[in-house]
Amino acid sequence: MNTQPVSKRLQAGFTLIELMIVVAVIGILAAVALPSYQDYTMRGRVSELAILGSTMKVGVMENIVHNGGVIGAGTDNCVGVALISSATRNTKSSSCVPSSGIIIVTGTPAAGDVVLTLTPTVNTSGITVWKCTAAASHFKYVPAECRQS
Numbered sequence: 001m002n003t004q005p006v007s008k009r010l011q012a013g014f015t016l017i018e019l020m021i022v023v024a025v026i027g028i029l030a031a032v033a034l035p036s037y038q039d040y041t042m043r044g045r046v047s048e049l050a051i052l053g054s055t056m057k058v059g060v061m062e063n064i065v066h067n068g069g070v071i072g073a074g075t076d077n078c079v080g081v082a083l084i085s086s087a088t089r090n091t092k093s094s095s096c097v098p099s100s101g102i103i104i105v106t107g108t109p110a111a112g113d114v115v116l117t118l119t120p121t122v123n124t125s126g127i128t129v130w131k132c133t134a135a136a137s138h139f140k141y142v143p144a145e146c147r148q149s
Contacts, residue, residue: 024120039140045090045111046141050089050132053105053118056081059099060120061128069126077101077120116146 059081067075069076078096081103087093090111095104103118119131132146
């Protein structure tokens with residue numbers, strides 16, 4: 001019978017290859033997650049433009065109703081519409097075209113310089129219908145209802 005002691009080497013900590021594998025996995029996850037997060041934050045910033053435009057739509061619709069459901073020359077569809085007085089982090093400017101009631105909201109570079117155009121039309125039932133448009137190059141960031149050219 002062999003009675004010589006067997007020396008056992010206990011592993012103390014991680015080996016270099018294990019640490020390298022962990023670093024590689026974290027790198028892959030970061031490479032996938034970072035662009036998705038950047039797109040997510042940009043869509044959030046552009047949503048601020050859409051929300052601002054929505055608040056302006058109420059004023060235009062009230063003017064259309066007061067004008068007998070008419071949009072066009074000779075009527076001011078922008079009376080009392082609250083435009084932004086100074087630029088914010090995401091919104092550069094907002095404007096309203098009096099003769100047509102078209103609302104234009106322009107984003108800052110932080111919001112991808114997106115320009116949303118909200119156009120009102122009155123259908124045969126007298127209901128105001130809005131069409132939101134943006135440049136095709138910004139479709140990735142704008143709300144779904146604005147992804148029409």
